[in-house]
Amino acid sequence: MAGIKDVAAEAGVSVATVSRVLNAHPSVSEAARARVLAAVETLGYRPNAVARSLRTDQTRTLGLVISDVLNPYFTELARSVEEAARALGYSVIIGNADERPDLQDHHVRTLLDRRIDGLLVSPTDGGSPLMLEAARGGTPIVFVDRWIPGIDVPVVRADGRAAIGDLVAHLYALGRRRLAIIAGPAATTTGSERVEAFRAALAGHGLALPDAYVGQGDFQAASGRRATERFLALPEPPDAVFAADNLMALGALDALRAHGLRIGADIALAAFDDIPWFVHTDPPVTAIAQPTGELGRAAVHALAALIDGGTPPSVTLPARLVVRRSCGEDAPNPRSEQ
Amino acid sequence: MAGIKDVAAEAGVSVATVSRVLNAHPSVSEAARARVLAAVETLGYRPNAVARSLRTDQTRTLGLVISDVLNPYFTELARSVEEAARALGYSVIIGNADERPDLQDHHVRTLLDRRIDGLLVSPTDGGSPLMLEAARGGTPIVFVDRWIPGIDVPVVRADGRAAIGDLVAHLYALGRRRLAIIAGPAATTTGSERVEAFRAALAGHGLALPDAYVGQGDFQAASGRRATERFLALPEPPDAVFAADNLMALGALDALRAHGLRIGADIALAAFDDIPWFVHTDPPVTAIAQPTGELGRAAVHALAALIDGGTPPSVTLPARLVVRRSCGEDAPNPRSEQ
DNA sequence: ACGCCTCATGGAATCGATTACATCGAGACG
DNA sequence: CGTCTCGATGTAATCGATTCCATGAGGCGT
Numbered sequence: 001m002a003g004i005k006d007v008a009a010e011a012g013v014s015v016a017t018v019s020r021v022l023n024a025h026p027s028v029s030e031a032a033r034a035r036v037l038a039a040v041e042t043l044g045y046r047p048n049a050v051a052r053s054l055r056t057d058q059t060r061t062l063g064l065v066i067s068d069v070l071n072p073y074f075t076e077l078a079r080s081v082e083e084a085a086r087a088l089g090y091s092v093i094i095g096n097a098d099e100r101p102d103l104q105d106h107h108v109r110t111l112l113d114r115r116i117d118g119l120l121v122s123p124t125d126g127g128s129p130l131m132l133e134a135a136r137g138g139t140p141i142v143f144v145d146r147w148i149p150g151i152d153v154p155v156v157r158a159d160g161r162a163a164i165g166d167l168v169a170h171l172y173a174l175g176r177r178r179l180a181i182i183a184g185p186a187a188t189t190t191g192s193e194r195v196e197a198f199r200a201a202l203a204g205h206g207l208a209l210p211d212a213y214v215g216q217g218d219f220q221a222a223s224g225r226r227a228t229e230r231f232l233a234l235p236e237p238p239d240a241v242f243a244a245d246n247l248m249a250l251g252a253l254d255a256l257r258a259h260g261l262r263i264g265a266d267i268a269l270a271a272f273d274d275i276p277w278f279v280h281t282d283p284p285v286t287a288i289a290q291p292t293g294e295l296g297r298a299a300v301h302a303l304a305a306l307i308d309g310g311t312p313p314s315v316t317l318p319a320r321l322v323v324r325r326s327c328g329e330d331a332p333n334p335r336s337e338q
Numbered sequence: 339m340a341g342i343k344d345v346a347a348e349a350g351v352s353v354a355t356v357s358r359v360l361n362a363h364p365s366v367s368e369a370a371r372a373r374v375l376a377a378v379e380t381l382g383y384r385p386n387a388v389a390r391s392l393r394t395d396q397t398r399t400l401g402l403v404i405s406d407v408l409n410p411y412f413t414e415l416a417r418s419v420e421e422a423a424r425a426l427g428y429s430v431i432i433g434n435a436d437e438r439p440d441l442q443d444h445h446v447r448t449l450l451d452r453r454i455d456g457l458l459v460s461p462t463d464g465g466s467p468l469m470l471e472a473a474r475g476g477t478p479i480v481f482v483d484r485w486i487p488g489i490d491v492p493v494v495r496a497d498g499r500a501a502i503g504d505l506v507a508h509l510y511a512l513g514r515r516r517l518a519i520i521a522g523p524a525a526t527t528t529g530s531e532r533v534e535a536f537r538a539a540l541a542g543h544g545l546a547l548p549d550a551y552v553g554q555g556d557f558q559a560a561s562g563r564r565a566t567e568r569f570l571a572l573p574e575p576p577d578a579v580f581a582a583d584n585l586m587a588l589g590a591l592d593a594l595r596a597h598g599l600r601i602g603a604d605i606a607l608a609a610f611d612d613i614p615w616f617v618h619t620d621p622p623v624t625a626i627a628q629p630t631g632e633l634g635r636a637a638v639h640a641l642a643a644l645i646d647g648g649t650p651p652s653v654t655l656p657a658r659l660v661v662r663r664s665c666g667e668d669a670p671n672p673r674s675e676q
Numbered sequence: 677a678c679g680c681c682t683c684a685t686g687g688a689a690t691c692g693a694t695t696a697c698a699t700c701g702a703g704a705c706g
Numbered sequence: 707c708g709t710c711t712c713g714a715t716g717t718a719a720t721c722g723a724t725t726c727c728a729t730g731a732g733g734c735g736t
Binding site for chain 1: 684685693
């Protein structure tokens, strides 16, 4: 592959001049510029990003470590992150942690070794020494969706508190009184936070949240299924189940269906994270929608600001309740979807 | 950040020795090795992958350019690719083309500039000069799922012909006679191939495929909706619709629902690409499942072989029909899917 | 006409690794 | 006991860019 030296030779100038042309340095004559550009054209020259990165100590690359690529919420997030990054001239390397702390650390380490300019992380667990060290070491880091307490970096996330309040009110209005939740891992902030918000909302209606009504999940479909099975085996099973993410809702759907329950009638189901398929399930699933695209964009902009030496603030955007039929038939506006 | 020189100083040896220890070169004394390792530990040294890549001319990185990250089929593919690559010591950089040839070329160019060791592509269009040039230029390339005729590189894909034959037979047995297809872009191989297989299967049952029954889609949900609307506006609408990918099936589902049709009774629906949600739609959707995981693994192994100087063959794996209820009620084994 | 300033340009150092080659010492062997 | 071989180690070149510094050529003010 042609290098900068070949271009210099072809154009009859020095490598310094070629580099100046390529980097739009003002001090280059029109004639030289033209000759260099012509040489670049005929040789099909492309600068070696590796060499450039070594010299300039920046890769124009962002790392994004997400908890689970198979989760539509995260792929949508990844997509918006890539888009926003591209607009700013960055590439994105995605690492998929599959909800496994070891894999997460593997990716963080690899990304750091590659000298990415900044890191976007949605941590799978509550405390990674590696990440702490990286943050202290000065690597620009921004947390998205979830975060790790004690690591002082900007956090970009959605606040589901209000929407969870709306959801509980909705369920209460439909006559549901025995509300259960399938929680995410306690080690994740979204895992514990959603339970707390749910508990607080219940309290607002004078309802308690017994331990038996808190299922332990891991944000994967299978765990949603297991937790639901356990609920149904209870002497007094819940009459509404709220899954803290869309995959666990899928698992819950599996389990409820397997037990022959009519969702929306015999039992209510709702989920955190809205995804396109919820419109088409049987019945359509009531969900809490996050502004995923904006989350991704805000995270990238915060990270870019951090890289440029700024001190961007944390960002919290509101989530909102989208009512469908999985909690009962009297949805206020049944034709609002689709 | 500490460099190899710092480690050398700390350990009291030369940089060459440090490098030899790190690369497991045999000619290093036990004493030196121990001192180097200790120095690496105390300094928390990590080799700079950028510098290493520049020198060795290999990045241990694979590029993966897929047509659409929001499509569950491709994210599953991406996941298996990353997994297989990681097992081989490679990282993967994913580029999302969003079915846009210009974006695809942007990613290919960026990846090439970064000197990735090899490229995995599922092309969005039928002819990219850039990709042709790269292939000729000696960049190891493997096509997955789709390919570009005329570019002589290994292709790893699933053959849906037999499964489409099964699907048509299934529909025919259920009394469906007016079968329509929502095709992908003619520029993609999967776009045209699936139509041809469908047409051939119809012919086997003495059925024709009128032009009006071939909807033009672009593998996105909106196009599936539009194509379906057009079918329903026909004087004699089809009684079965086959969508060439899962997103267009989602769109078709939208449209059929909006027209108040009972899917499985009034009209049949089937899709290429099986995804977890199809079990939970109303009704569950009959689909053709690809061995996505194996596809990803095979593609990575072919690419790795190519990088190592081998000449791996193309791979074609069979797809299979998964019958659910969207084509009619007499599914042969109604409880096979939970 | 002379010196000074600016602009265009080239030479060479540099980034952080890997690795060819040189060197040195020790053990083997005649 | 000299020489030959081999293992351990260091010095320096190298990868392909960017960029500091020196140099030379004009342009301009006085």
